[in-house]
Amino acid sequence: MTEAVIIDLFHGQLLTDSQVTWLREAIIRNYATKKPKHVFIMCKQQSPKSTSNSAQNAIINVLEKFGALKEVIETVAEPSMAAAFYRFKREIDELNLSTVKIIAPTPRKAILEAYLDLLFTAVYQFEFEVLPDEPESMHIESPGPGHCRDGETLAGQQLEQIKREVSTFLGQLPSLRGDITVLHSSLIDVCFLHGFTTRTGGISYTPTLSSLNLFSSSSRRDPKAVVAENIRRLSQKAGFDQESYRRVQVDHGSDVWIMGRREPESYDGIVTNQSGVTLVAPGADCMPLLFADPVQKAIGAAHAGWKGTLLGVAMATVNALVSEYGCDVKDIVVAVGPSVGSCCFTLDQKSAIEFHEINPKCVREMDSAKPYVDIRLATRILLERGGVLPHNIQDDSGSSESHNLGLCTACHADKFFSHVRDRNNFGTQIGFISIKEQKEK
Template structure:
């Protein structure tokens, strides 16, 4: 597995070339001992605004690196004005090379602060190993403005500075592609704010996640901070509050959370009649569903993967609206969002049998070992059997997420690191 080394010299006030040489020599000794037979890229991060009394900071670093004649490693200097921007730059370089294992060499006083940044800017896809250097007072190693060093714990004030640094940097990034939202003509726009996102309008940079990815997980390289910034930009453009946003905690079941009651650990549907909240269902091949009742002013969102479809999550969401808010089945409107089509989705014959039992037309080439399955058709049939009038079901967003790479994310197409789009809905004030 490819590896990288990160030498953190960002917060150290370097007053002389000797001080730089001392720290780098100790760090390079560690690199030489640990990587005798391998060739990791070594990234040295430092601040653009270092005040050195012997010339330009970068030239001092370059001169110091050249002085290590025995070092046969690829060394890159990474310099920006903030820790967040520097780490983000390094993350992009790691992603380009598909590197996940990183050894960080840093002053012991910096450990807690660095871990706070790492927790927010990286996911568990990356494996970090920390090795610290403790320099005595004669080494003249200090700390950068705004970040107190020396403490082995991080204060609430420092955490706020970390958050502020990250938010300010991510907020400054240019959007990738114009925000594109697909809307339904069935849901009354005067009552409900709603839509289905596409992959455009965010800041995520990894190709499989670019650019409006709205989900972070241990299997994806997009960190929570980037996803939060994408959500903030979506909310600002559309007009909802990201602080009262609730995304389905998908579990491939038919469990539905009635907002206001205790939230389950996992569920595939949400229903509510509360103003001021936005609920959403994720989808990267799975089918996002939006529900609205303009009479009782209740609404819902559900995620219907193939397991959830068979288990009836769509009608479970409808029934929750009926039982909790007194909705009439004749008043409930259901919109089926973008999902994978039968052109690209197959199951084993045993698994496909459940869809064949719903309707033989939900399965193509049933006699083959891996029949093609139509999740969308099965969902519509189950909704109609449950009492939803055909005219109250909108199903014209028939673009296959896997086929349409230019518009949608797809896990089937791009694997576990694929981004996630959502269907969202809220009630207007």
């Protein structure tokens, strides 16, 4: 069922009386159902230096012809399509709406779909309704990438122009919740660039995603373009090349990709000895794990939730470093990034028993229906059993804020994202590591 309606008049269409009448009837038709609708008209904001206000006057005239209906219509006037769609998205996100009807001329459909693909996710459902076309009365002020013939797709140049427009617009937005803060491990050598992100300093505005969300999925409201801008800002702050960003393709398993070999569809660990490549492990209660061998100059990153922990993803990553790059397990250091603590994480009895079998200290209230489980302790125990030296594992709070890796993500809403706390529309932080490129003397 349609929850919101947006009428695209962005490129200065001059509407005939019959088109206005059709729009008026369309709005009434959408209001005829029991569920109230939210109606928006999207148009171009005139520059203060502009000598012509014809487009704006046309919108005013259209609204006047709607009569009493104009009281239920909100005008979204912005200088660019990217800004207009972004404002519209914020409006419907605040209302928690996701089903939208777009009324637009047929030649505009391809261009609008390009913006939708960049600024929305599969959470939103869009239905197009064609504004009756009367060519003799239609006028497009900016032919640019403004329209296509019916059924025609955008040319590559047009699509790149839209991507640049969206990227430029997002790049100008202010950071939210303060500056980007990166936590570091005191164990990882200075020859490596590394860190664990917190939630501050990005542009994501949805409360549970605000503000440095670093992952987009079909089930969340943060689109890829916004996440890409967050990553760009992080890369500038941290000093890595955004183009070298390599994130594990999470499957909650224990497979490890050796960079240089064929990349599998999914894996939870990744290792390399290439300099300048940034390995990335996501986390939102799950642990982002970073591995470094300062002797052989090899690194790894892994994502470890409770399933991956039981399957042994941490030692699988260590073993990959040993077998592929000749690392000595005693030289490898492991930093466990922020994750959910045993204070907040529970599992069913059957799963908790498997952690109890690793070590009884990994489980509290074992006799309850939902025992509390310590995935961090289990990871340390499994790493030590695999030969990693105890003092080469950092998994708890350090002595200073910049080394504080042991805070519970579910407890500290001001610092971290958490699936346990925020449920489905949750944000994601990351751990990242790269081998610094040697400068020529």
